[in-house]
Amino acid sequence: EVQLVESGGGLVKPGRSLRLSCTASGFTFGDYAMSWFRQSPGKGLEWVGFIRRKGYGETTEYAASVKGRFTISRDDSKSIAYLQMNSLKTEDTAVYYCSRDPKPFDYDPSGYYQDWGQGTLVTVSS
Amino acid sequence: EIVLTQSPATLSLSPRERATLSCRASQSVGSYVAWYQQKPGQAPKLLIYGASNRATGIPARFSGSGSETDFTLTISSLEPEDFAVYYCQQGSNPLTFGGGTKVEIK
Numbered sequence: 001e002v003q004l005v006e007s008g009g010g011l012v013k014p015g016r017s018l019r020l021s022c023t024a025s026g027f028t029f030g031d032y033a034m035s036w037f038r039q040s041p042g043k044g045l046e047w048v049g050f051i052r053r054k055g056y057g058e059t060t061e062y063a064a065s066v067k068g069r070f071t072i073s074r075d076d077s078k079s080i081a082y083l084q085m086n087s088l089k090t091e092d093t094a095v096y097y098c099s100r101d102p103k104p105f106d107y108d109p110s111g112y113y114q115d116w117g118q119g120t121l122v123t124v125s126s
Numbered sequence: 127e128i129v130l131t132q133s134p135a136t137l138s139l140s141p142r143e144r145a146t147l148s149c150r151a152s153q154s155v156g157s158y159v160a161w162y163q164q165k166p167g168q169a170p171k172l173l174i175y176g177a178s179n180r181a182t183g184i185p186a187r188f189s190g191s192g193s194e195t196d197f198t199l200t201i202s203s204l205e206p207e208d209f210a211v212y213y214c215q216q217g218s219n220p221l222t223f224g225g226g227t228k229v230e231i232k
Binding site for chain 1: 127158160162164168169170171172175176181182213215216217218219220221222223224225226
């Protein structure tokens with residue numbers, strides 16, 4: 001059974017940094033691209049970015065709203081994907097979800113997401 | 127960035143009624159659309175991918191149709207557990223979601 005567990009959320013002041021983790025189990029982590037999404041309280045869903053497999057150089061893509069501030073990385077030996085968030089703004093307040101691409105080995109994400117974690121809440125406030 | 131517009135924002139229906147949800151894209155996305163159901167405090171649940179393919183374990187009362195810019199999610203007969211918020215999503219980079227349709231009990 002695929003399991004994704006996000007952690008690392010909490011209350012942080014504007015301008016500070018926070019790192020989220022997504023710990024995976026139930027599949028061969030290194031075979032899949034991993035993505036991050038977020039959902040502001042009472043609002044809709046927003047894609048944050050994704051990271052490709054090691055075989056594709058662990059290259060990343062980001063939403064314009066976070067590019068240059070957020071960095072996605074992965075540690076295949078630990079089956080963990082990370083979301084490093086710097087220069088946080090109040091508008092970054094959201095529940096953050098990680099998700100796995102449904103197909104292994106693909107270069108481009110499949111564009112849909114079957115498996116999601118339960119989310120971790122990040123609150124940016126002074 | 128491709129903008130997805132969902133309508134209506136809220137759909138008030140009774141159990142066993144048919145629900146028809148619309149999603150319109152600002153430019154063609156082919157068949158690269160997925161639909162998700164979300165209940166309070168839960169992660170989104172994939173219902174449909176590739177515009178018309180049901181995800182694993184999704185009941186046959188859920189169906190998707192459409193292509194290019196106009197897409198529809200149909201729930202043929204609402205069950206009590208189907209009252210939730212539904213989002214469409216297109217799969218071209220950058221991925222984007224519609225604003226959601228809330229299906230509420232009338």
